[in-house]
Amino acid sequence: MALSKCDAVVNPPFESGVLFPWIPSAMNVAKVNNGTSASSGDYYVDLQTAVGNRGNTISQSLKHLEPRTEYMFGV
Numbered sequence: 001m002a003l004s005k006c007d008a009v010v011n012p013p014f015e016s017g018v019l020f021p022w023i024p025s026a027m028n029v030a031k032v033n034n035g036t037s038a039s040s041g042d043y044y045v046d047l048q049t050a051v052g053n054r055g056n057t058i059s060q061s062l063k064h065l066e067p068r069t070e071y072m073f074g075v
Contacts, residue, residue: 014043022058029056
């Protein structure tokens, strides 16, 4: 089966100062900050730790993927 190539994940560098299209796991736990912690550019996503020292996440819905098709995602 051939791997499919598409831009399924929108991965902005957060330079707009906006988190969208990423969705935080809880309200008010993720914000886009300006500062030296950015790996590239001037902005980065800051995730607060959840109650009980659990991690919060950001995610986004994947659309337009075909069933029974193999996709490769990289981080």
